[in-house]
């Protein structure tokens with residue numbers, strides 16, 4: 001299946017389990033791979049026929065920046081559900097990296113999920 005993807009979308013949010021984490025904003029990196037048949041958009045050279053990655057970035061940014069979950073798992077599930085629904089995406093893979101969470105983990109730590117529209 002074709003995909004529209006977003007890599008390394010940087011968003012600051014209140015996220016974390018510990019008391020000190022509730023007082024600050026921390027950076028998150030969000031990666032998305034979204035199934036989308038791009039042939040109609042390519043044939044018509046038409047933005048309206050494809051999944052607008054800029055619109056998805058804006059929605060992800062706005063939702064995440066306003067959120068205040070403890071676990072990145074919670075953010076991942078909510079984000080996946082709203083994107084599947086609002087953009088009529090059949091299936092997506094979503095990864096959230098919390099770069100500063102574990103100093104020794106140079107590549108960051110996080111979660112990755114794959115979800116489909118029901």
Ligand SMILES: Nc1nc2c(c(=O)[nH]1)N=C([C@H](O)[C@@H](O)CO)CN2
Pocket residue numbers: 015016017018021070071072073098101102
């Ligand atoms: N699987 C997870 N493990 C941990 C999370 C999380 O969201 N998912 N969060 C924390 C703390 O908030 C941590 O980021 C503080 O450094 C610990 N483990």
